[in-house]
Amino acid sequence: MSQDKLRIIPLGGVGEIGKNMTLIEYGEHILVIDAGLMFPENDMFGVDIIIPDMTYLLEHRDRLRALIVTHGHEDHTGALPYLLSKLPDIPIYATRLTQGLIEVKLREHKIREAQLHTISHNDKLDLHPFQVEFFHVSHSIPDGVGLAVRTPAGLIVHSGDFKFDHSPVDGQRTDFAKLADLGREGVLLLLSDSTNAETPGYTPSEQEIVTTFEQAFIQAKGRVIVATFASNISRVQQVLDTAARYGRYVAVAGRSMINNVRMAQELGYLRVPDGMLLSVEDARYLPPEKIALVCTGSQGEPTSALVRMASRDARTIRLQPGDTVIISATPIPGNEELVNRTLNNLFRLGAAVYYDELFDVHVSGHASQEEQKLLLNLIHPKLFVPIHGEYRHLVLHAKMAEQTGVAPQNIFILECGDVLELNGDTPRVIGRVAEERVFVDGLGVGDIGEVVLEDRRILSQNGFVVLVAVIDSKTRLLLGTPQVISRGLVYNRESETLLRIMEDEVAKLVGEGGSVAAINARLREAMARLVYDTVGRRPMILSVVMEV
């Protein structure tokens, strides 16, 4: 029997564990699953995106066998440009649509070289010591897969993002037969999607929302505008199908959505009747009742097509009373305020609005509790590691595994970066090799951490004050008038008196002498007290005393 060790390492996710990347390591060989990004929470100031901590991959680049991408959503593909900038040679395996979406993304990042390999559901890959098979899973995007990974230590099944949709828009069901075969063969470990572990029952089929779309199209007097995620190709198909039935042309707004739709159409993942797709510009010249529009903005993103329309800011489309808007998504936690503002603005414009509080406009792409249990029972693994969820979701999913017969001591709730070693009869966490996350801000990857964020938090609350004074290095006397400048503290017109008082105070305190460091400390303390006593705020205070 081999002495090599089998290890599982979940990476990435803001609060979610193993959402963006998971490593399967056997001896000196690493298989990487997914390379996705997350968007920052409201108090992660100035962070553009968040990617997994890939230090371990870079330190062991000689061990990397391949990256397999399960489907084309951002939270599974979005870190690829960052991974490829460090590891351009890693072979990447993905299905056709997933590969198409990856190519769109790499073009946007001006990355020209990547070792992309197309796979289909029936392929078997020999990535020694891993033998990888795929099984189709239904999700809110076509062409998603889960993985069966044979290792010398046993068979591992990774669910990918999945649901059991019995009537998916793309006609591709989750592959029950292959899952049953794998279960019969004997699975050492199941890694499974925990996103909806709080949701009882079954997730409805994508088809369920067709009823709402029909109702909206039948009752619409003006244009019908559908906002959804740019990658939600299935939802775009539903708009196309409904528009075709009710004699409307379809235009697409929003850069990322235009790119994705074009690619999906080219690859044959969107069925578009000839002449049905129009540009937004052309759509302006047709009567409103002949037009449907698909666009971004379902999360109230300030620069999205829908929000610009709702704030009368759009170049080409002006919302008008009688238009119908369908927000075909639910707000991601943290986005509720932006979504609510957008909804209110749409109502102010007199639009008929279909949204999730009132209508069935969206269904989740993830398995609910009964589906999670069904997968557990099809696979009946010896070991279980819940992934793709926040800590509470993993705990709830673990309880379901226990209910379906997995022994409690064989269920492992991991944190991001934990290394679970599966050897012999006592699998255990042997250490931690990664942080929970890496912040990306502008061109910088990982160069801002808690210190910078805490500074930004203080600045966001009360702004800052800078005191500048010049002293003669010989006489120690003040030269010229000190300057006090503030931003984000008080409205400037109101603050002038305060600033003048501060300048007088600075002049006085500099006159008390001492080293530059001593003067700076004295000024900071006195100014902090003065500001707090006057306006009750605690801005950041910098003192710059220059000797010349």
Next chain:
Amino acid sequence: MSQDKLRIIPLGGVGEIGKNMTLIEYGEHILVIDAGLMFPENDMFGVDIIIPDMTYLLEHRDRLRALIVTHGHEDHTGALPYLLSKLPDIPIYATRLTQGLIEVKLREHKIREAQLHTISHNDKLDLHPFQVEFFHVSHSIPDGVGLAVRTPAGLIVHSGDFKFDHSPVDGQRTDFAKLADLGREGVLLLLSDSTNAETPGYTPSEQEIVTTFEQAFIQAKGRVIVATFASNISRVQQVLDTAARYGRYVAVAGRSMINNVRMAQELGYLRVPDGMLLSVEDARYLPPEKIALVCTGSQGEPTSALVRMASRDARTIRLQPGDTVIISATPIPGNEELVNRTLNNLFRLGAAVYYDELFDVHVSGHASQEEQKLLLNLIHPKLFVPIHGEYRHLVLHAKMAEQTGVAPQNIFILECGDVLELNGDTPRVIGRVAEERVFVDGLGVGDIGEVVLEDRRILSQNGFVVLVAVIDSKTRLLLGTPQVISRGLVYNRESETLLRIMEDEVAKLVGEGGSVAAINARLREAMARLVYDTVGRRPMILSVVMEV
């Protein structure tokens, strides 16, 4: 017939209209209803609270007849300290519990003088030209009222915050009989609570959550900790009742909750068995299975009792595996991320957690659609103005009014500050006398607006850079070495090279001469470009060139 005009002016609320204050004006007389606050949204940086724009009240202080407070929640009482600091003599009418909560609040703000008058549901007030009657309404706090205001122009009914709870915890039902009487008498105008206009059916009774409380107390092995709003006196009563049944003592944690519970007990609004209430300190010495704890923190507020317990930060209570936590509230929009983090930390500590995704731990205090329609049909007003809701809620409530027979031209959806004049047959909005809101930050009321907030937003995203250079006023030559300081831009250790490059560049650019203004402009532009090219960020850049 009187030539005086009747006007309705809703004020305040972040996005919500007339939530925090509503004015009824007849001729030269103003009746003020409520004086509440709102909490800021995530992008209102550094704002502590938000109060209504009371300029109109201050400009017409001679017209003020009285302030009537409908119930004791913050969004109806929280602006009182600010109102009283400007208008200390305004007579305030409120029921006993509401008055108790107001007194707690005024003590916290060190306001000693206020003209507080206690009313009961059966009182009639003559506040010429207004004759005011009250009717009891059930809500998530005892002792709430709605108003019937007789004016020479007709009878106005204001619902307050209400639901039709058929089995309220305090035994006080909404007064159907008086509502029916008013309807029979003939109501000119109904102003009614729109909060839950998106929710079909009926809001469940407060009693519904008893089942969940029972289940939690029966299964709990360790302590039972219930987090809810500090003002939710009815929920505290439910904890006391359940604890009594299962032989547990009750401790209260969180300053505001301790104050409210003490006051409600003194006034007889909480029924507490003798010796049942303990201090948190004393609770430490009893076995966990004898303890229930009520505390603040249901919204994940970082300084609340629950969050400190969940982050192992509390002085006196340490959560341990086996403890049970009930989050008896739903997240207010914008708080989801904080609530989710708290939940995950509670799960990490091994607590059994009852929360709204999984259990019936909370019911709304506001009427759902069928109750809103019931009130409309009991009152059958001639005119209808939906209040207490975001714009979309008002539109949905207006549609219900139309369904119940109010003529569409007699329904008015107002924005904050709109003046609706009701005279003769053509009521109409004649103008606007207030902004949507006033920000309070520290000691400052209304001194920060869009400019300061935009500065704080920029600072929160990318921090700032300050360049300081001293030049000789005669020779125009640089004196000493320029200094470049940044905060919130990049992690300092990484940024040193960048700062040195910038200092060299500043020295070079100062040497090119020109006026101080010209040098400052040149420096700002060059530094912005340098920073953007290096790290892809756009910090705020200040240039301070001093002539000495």
